[in-house]
Amino acid sequence: MEDSNNIEKEPISIPKDISLSQLNHLVFQSADLRQLDRGVTQYIQSDISNSTTNTDTKPTQPDDSKVTTSTTTSFQASNTTSSNLPIESSSSSSIPILERKPSLISQSSKTSESSFAIPKNHNFSFFNQFRALFLKSVAYQKRQYKTNLFQALVPVLMISIMAMIQIATPPEVHPDNTYPISLPPPFVPPFLVNYTVPYILNWNDDEGGLVDSNVIGECCQLPMTKQGFLNYINNQNQIELPTPNPNYPTLGMFPSNNFTFQQYNSRDELDEITYDQSVNDIGEFLFSLLFSNLEINPSTNTLSSNILTLSNNTLSTTAIVNLVHNALYKYYLQSPNITLTTNLKEFPFSSYSERKDMIQPQENFWYLFMLSFCMVIFVSNVVYEKENRIRESMKMAGLRMRIYWLVQYLFNFTLYMIIVFVAIAFAYILKFRFFTQTEFSVYFVLFVLFGMTQIAFSFFISVFFSSVYTSTVVSFIYIIFTALSSNLLNNAFINNPDTSVATFIITALVPHVAFHRAVSYISIAYIGNSPGLTWQKIFSHHQMPSLYGLLFGEFLIFGLLHQYLEMVVTSSYGVKHHPLFFLQKSFWVEKDNSSEAEQIQQKEADKANPNLWKRFVNYVNNIDRPKEQHQTPQDQQTNVQEMSDIGIEMLPLDVMEERNFTYSPENKSLVKVFNLTKDFQISRKKKLRAVDNLTFSIDRGQCMGIIGPNSAGKTTSLNVLCGLYSPTFGSASIDGHDITRHLELAQQNIGVCAQYDILWSEMNGREHLQFYGRMKNLTGETLTRIVDKSLAEVMLTEAQYKPVRSYSGGMKRRLSLAIALIGSPSAILLDEPSSGVDPFSRRIVWDVINSYKHKCAILLITHNMDEAEVLCDRICIVHHGKTMCIGRTTDLKSRYGAGYTLSITTSTKDSGIHEFITEMIPQAQLLHEIAQNKTYAIPNACIRLSTIFKAIQENKERFSITDWGIAKSGLEDVLLQSTKDKPSSLK
Numbered sequence: 001m002e003d004s005n006n007i008e009k010e011p012i013s014i015p016k017d018i019s020l021s022q023l024n025h026l027v028f029q030s031a032d033l034r035q036l037d038r039g040v041t042q043y044i045q046s047d048i049s050n051s052t053t054n055t056d057t058k059p060t061q062p063d064d065s066k067v068t069t070s071t072t073t074s075f076q077a078s079n080t081t082s083s084n085l086p087i088e089s090s091s092s093s094s095i096p097i098l099e100r101k102p103s104l105i106s107q108s109s110k111t112s113e114s115s116f117a118i119p120k121n122h123n124f125s126f127f128n129q130f131r132a133l134f135l136k137s138v139a140y141q142k143r144q145y146k147t148n149l150f151q152a153l154v155p156v157l158m159i160s161i162m163a164m165i166q167i168a169t170p171p172e173v174h175p176d177n178t179y180p181i182s183l184p185p186p187f188v189p190p191f192l193v194n195y196t197v198p199y200i201l202n203w204n205d206d207e208g209g210l211v212d213s214n215v216i217g218e219c220c221q222l223p224m225t226k227q228g229f230l231n232y233i234n235n236q237n238q239i240e241l242p243t244p245n246p247n248y249p250t251l252g253m254f255p256s257n258n259f260t261f262q263q264y265n266s267r268d269e270l271d272e273i274t275y276d277q278s279v280n281d282i283g284e285f286l287f288s289l290l291f292s293n294l295e296i297n298p299s300t301n302t303l304s305s306n307i308l309t310l311s312n313n314t315l316s317t318t319a320i321v322n323l324v325h326n327a328l329y330k331y332y333l334q335s336p337n338i339t340l341t342t343n344l345k346e347f348p349f350s351s352y353s354e355r356k357d358m359i360q361p362q363e364n365f366w367y368l369f370m371l372s373f374c375m376v377i378f379v380s381n382v383v384y385e386k387e388n389r390i391r392e393s394m395k396m397a398g399l400r401m402r403i404y405w406l407v408q409y410l411f412n413f414t415l416y417m418i419i420v421f422v423a424i425a426f427a428y429i430l431k432f433r434f435f436t437q438t439e440f441s442v443y444f445v446l447f448v449l450f451g452m453t454q455i456a457f458s459f460f461i462s463v464f465f466s467s468v469y470t471s472t473v474v475s476f477i478y479i480i481f482t483a484l485s486s487n488l489l490n491n492a493f494i495n496n497p498d499t500s501v502a503t504f505i506i507t508a509l510v511p512h513v514a515f516h517r518a519v520s521y522i523s524i525a526y527i528g529n530s531p532g533l534t535w536q537k538i539f540s541h542h543q544m545p546s547l548y549g550l551l552f553g554e555f556l557i558f559g560l561l562h563q564y565l566e567m568v569v570t571s572s573y574g575v576k577h578h579p580l581f582f583l584q585k586s587f588w589v590e591k592d593n594s595s596e597a598e599q600i601q602q603k604e605a606d607k608a609n610p611n612l613w614k615r616f617v618n619y620v621n622n623i624d625r626p627k628e629q630h631q632t633p634q635d636q637q638t639n640v641q642e643m644s645d646i647g648i649e650m651l652p653l654d655v656m657e658e659r660n661f662t663y664s665p666e667n668k669s670l671v672k673v674f675n676l677t678k679d680f681q682i683s684r685k686k687k688l689r690a691v692d693n694l695t696f697s698i699d700r701g702q703c704m705g706i707i708g709p710n711s712a713g714k715t716t717s718l719n720v721l722c723g724l725y726s727p728t729f730g731s732a733s734i735d736g737h738d739i740t741r742h743l744e745l746a747q748q749n750i751g752v753c754a755q756y757d758i759l760w761s762e763m764n765g766r767e768h769l770q771f772y773g774r775m776k777n778l779t780g781e782t783l784t785r786i787v788d789k790s791l792a793e794v795m796l797t798e799a800q801y802k803p804v805r806s807y808s809g810g811m812k813r814r815l816s817l818a819i820a821l822i823g824s825p826s827a828i829l830l831d832e833p834s835s836g837v838d839p840f841s842r843r844i845v846w847d848v849i850n851s852y853k854h855k856c857a858i859l860l861i862t863h864n865m866d867e868a869e870v871l872c873d874r875i876c877i878v879h880h881g882k883t884m885c886i887g888r889t890t891d892l893k894s895r896y897g898a899g900y901t902l903s904i905t906t907s908t909k910d911s912g913i914h915e916f917i918t919e920m921i922p923q924a925q926l927l928h929e930i931a932q933n934k935t936y937a938i939p940n941a942c943i944r945l946s947t948i949f950k951a952i953q954e955n956k957e958r959f960s961i962t963d964w965g966i967a968k969s970g971l972e973d974v975l976l977q978s979t980k981d982k983p984s985s986l987k
């Protein structure tokens, strides 16, 4: 049965466009939750029925808004509830958290602004970024001169080694072949000794059968009778070698084994055995005789023969023909006195020595070494900037990655070409035939193509490394392995004419193997006395054109693959795309960035959590809350905890008001953060919510401090804001640029001082500031002036030309701060800017931050409560990613009731002091206890201070009190109180 009161009351009318934050507000303020319950139910029902048609709903802004904005940053946030809701506005207005006032510091510092006007141009400029990066690379490479010199000297070193080996290799001397030189060389008889394996066939192709066996039959009887024609070939036709045996290399080789005869009955058999012998290359001298026709006329003493002679040694063919004819004459015509001699004669030549080129095809892997060692630098330069997060730091400064890669590419290519020119110059000086005999453009184009491909390949493999050390070691191993293996591989393939095209192509897909092969072909072309490769010859070469094509294709493939992997491979930082991002419409179509879109996004975001709605309705159905018309802030905090205990996410009032203001159209703040959420996948099933619906705004002239315990999500929030991480949910806008849609524009307006110093150790302070200044479009005189000023501000003028590696921790921190401030960004994000610095440096840091405060919005993350109190206008306390409270320091102190902190030390552990204190001050809250020291928070006005003094003095001995003190509570106490026992959001 329902209570009659409930039946009478109308359900609360909830505006259609209410956001969850506004609804939360209702729960806090509503006197009758059942009435609200009915309102919610009605809302959900009408919302479901309208959801398909009502797509263009705009959030209703309060009619009775009390917002007053002025040209300065002072304003009062409104109560955002609808006028038809029974809400006690007095309770919210009594809480001072809603006031947003620029600090006195910022107002006073405005005067100093006019004295030094810094031109501000945060628009993206391709030329400026290109120039900044190129000059930075020049500066960096100048500092790296030892490494670069070594790189340039590698080819010189290689060529020198080759030259030394060449000098040490004696040339081959050929004496002249005449005695004396004026006479022609003698005829040389063919040396027909120790023949081996001729194959005999008596087959007549034309007549389709055997030649008359009576005529030549005896020739085949040799194995049995040792008689016949073949016997003549074997035994009676030898010509003795002249003694001493003259060396006439050009006349070819001669057989050295005894003959073995075999007969085959078909030509196919002969072909087959000949083919097998030659393919298997048994290393023996072969000749075959094919008797096609043999006519003998003893009466006329004539002989007509058609005998085909095949041999695997062309140069010995003359000798074989001679042998066969002599045997024929002697055997068939029985003319033992006839001797036909076929002689050979070398062309005359004078003595000469042949200089062996060191770089023969077998040794040309030296070229690969010569031009590949620079790959280690290409890879390590990229990985260095990745490992040290410098790339991220440049990204935060608004650098467009396509410009970064373009400059990296051009710079590496320039380095490579210097190496190529040095190598060619030295090789020319030492007269390496590779260079002198090949047409210049043939190998130059090859070197250029290899350079292009090698750099693209280096970038590609750099994606897989995050440590310079590993990448260097792996690159060296790769170069040595590919040089040696491609040498073996290519020699084997090139020498084997049966290597398939597929094998050639697949192996050449590794750029270094393809390059090595091309070098081998160039070397082969000048070997001996060949003239070397020219373009004319290349186009009829069976491999060279395709190797040029392959190298160019690999340049494109590795270039594209690298760009793709850069976009999708997850590293510790960066906004990564889905592997199929190019199929998504959002990748091609730019979204609208109007405030209306933001508001719709918020509305959808709030509704996107149906579980919350369900839990909310459950809550209002099942819990009978006490009717409290006037809740104190403490009560409200208790309610938050109470609702949180039963699983309902309730926002503290100050946080809720900050949300309402942040989403309101009146909000013109420079930094607006909307429900920023970041999850990390920490295992396959577990996600960690590092930042949970962070929502706030910072206007020009304000410094918002974010404080919280370790792992609260402070740094992660900053990293999301500056674009290092993509938000899991929510968004933020920096000077009107949404970080999820126009990150690069937002980054142009941000200055970041990260938690750790992200600096090039080899570059000096001035070069750092010049680079970041150029990134912010500062040039010429202005740049010089501002760099000088920045250096002076952070007291680094004297150390400006020293490399950063020689800076102390404090100096690096000051330089990082100067980098964040250069170019007058609209928003400055500082992550513990004074951590690890001495008190002297800390004062400098604070002064500098103060002096910049009036012209931008500052977000300051700190663990130093003094720093927060001195610099921050407002404080946001976060814990487990959630905002615990937000407001001005004094407001937070008063809200948390932490008026004083009482610290007592006793000499014994169980002295009974705790009971004594809690009896005397029931509101006292034990903040922490370390050994015998206890610290209590004592709310304002609950006891007179003199009473405490008196009571402690009188009972000092009774409770063994050795030391005690009382102090006004600070931010630290607020932090401790507000983050006490709050659960984490581990999912």
Ligand SMILES: Nc1ncnc2c1ncn2[C@@H]1O[C@H](COP(=O)(O)OP(=O)(O)OP(=O)(O)O)[C@@H](O)[C@H]1O
Residues within 6 Å of the ligand: 572, 680, 681, 682, 688, 690, 708, 709, 710, 711, 712, 713, 714, 715, 716, 717
């Ligand atoms: N890349 C990451 N991958 C996984 N978890 C991360 C990553 N970065 C941060 N976290 C986790 O997110 C949580 C918040 O970390 P964050 O560095 O933002 O904390 P913080 O408040 O800045 O801490 P501190 O005060 O110590 O700097 C931590 O639990 C941390 O382990």
